[in-house]
Amino acid sequence: MQISFSQEIQLRVRYSETDQMGFCYYGHYASFLESARVETLRSLGISYRKIEEGGILLPVTSLQIDYKKPLRYDELFSIHTKLVSLSACTVTFDYVFYNQANEITTTASTTLVFTDAKSLRPVRIPNNIIDTLRAYEIAEK
Amino acid sequence: MQISFSQEIQLRVRYSETDQMGFCYYGHYASFLESARVETLRSLGISYRKIEEGGILLPVTSLQIDYKKPLRYDELFSIHTKLVSLSACTVTFDYVFYNQANEITTTASTTLVFTDAKSLRPVRIPNNIIDTLRAYEIAEK
């Protein structure tokens, strides 16, 4: 199922996120992506916290990041997050980072798998989430 | 109960742990202290992982760090950890960091409280841990 839903968050590079190159360390982007997709779900009325409380985990199975321009300490940047597709058990988000000059600094993609917290096996995406997302489905031609 | 047991570990500053001052970021020391006390317990035959699997958590309730000299990227340093005291429910560790020139770079202290994982209330330190540590008790005068 192809989806089109996007959301934007704004973050500022913390001092703890810089490295001695003077850039935001490349390893911190994964945490930014996490914040971005949690806020994207929240804007759809879906709480990731409640998904976990319901016994379902959503670990990342695939991460891809392209770093085009550095982000620096104290710099504000925005992440445009797009929920792009659903399969039976997985969901894929794409991300584009913009700096204050509106330049693309980073692009990324993550795939997550709905996972039973006890068995750690993949599970079908809960119906209430499917129903919420169906409103944003892209009709196939 | 005053204890005297000490242990040493050696670590190297990772690039991810630097900041744009070119030093090891002050916030990463808490994680170093964690590694240092876990290895100290391991050298006593006490597995922190098994304590948790037994339903007891060991959160830090107090942290004090004095930063005397910076640590830099790729620098090797050692942490001398001393288990210094036990009360009914708490344990205190003191730490001294040395760089390769054998200078003291950092001193620190943490207090942790044995906590029931379900109720989140303090619990008495398990007897097997008390028994292990009694061997290192400092006789009162």
Place this chain on the structure above:
Amino acid sequence: MQISFSQEIQLRVRYSETDQMGFCYYGHYASFLESARVETLRSLGISYRKIEEGGILLPVTSLQIDYKKPLRYDELFSIHTKLVSLSACTVTFDYVFYNQANEITTTASTTLVFTDAKSLRPVRIPNNIIDTLRAYEIAEK
């Protein structure tokens, strides 16, 4: 010089900041304190980024944190930061964390030393900062 200036920021616990106890890991608080004091300076019209660009670093020399109650994933909390004192070369901030139930979860204090970026020696606090802060000086009796 005793100062009274306080400022509040609000943060949310990121997933990356949890640990397997289900709490915000104790080591991440140092980064929260950094954000809190940078925003406190910003609200005074003082940019920490510009201080560094002017050749002065502001490393932390002393950190003290008392953890009273845990913070959990996705929890909103606020940090009340107080700039409490200045000496010739150092500045001290005190912090109190509140959860959504308005309970104090954490208290902390940090001392930072104005440091020449080249020599790494302490330097006197720049006059423009002193002048800004003098407006908040507490008169001695």
Place this chain on the structure above:
Amino acid sequence: MQISFSQEIQLRVRYSETDQMGFCYYGHYASFLESARVETLRSLGISYRKIEEGGILLPVTSLQIDYKKPLRYDELFSIHTKLVSLSACTVTFDYVFYNQANEITTTASTTLVFTDAKSLRPVRIPNNIIDTLRAYEIAEK
């Protein structure tokens, strides 16, 4: 230029690296990859620290990670790092993570670009590095 040089390091999952799923948080792997490639270079007699001191930075431009099995707190794991190719300005490393049961838990790849620290423009890989790596070149057919 296709290269074949590999190296192995062993790490243990720190408590600070767990998340509330009880797994090693997906964002920390980037830091593990950094340690793995720095040690790979070190085993070739190449110090990343000295490259930076020589005015060349080596930022990551592309990161890809596939998470196949989780790593848990206190778990020992090894990373097999392979330096696989060089272009005029870039170097690519591939990584495979193994747990204690010798299962592949994670695969990853990073591309880094040799960058002038002042201009932040790509630069040709220094000759001494090329010369060192040429010993491991795979002859084209």
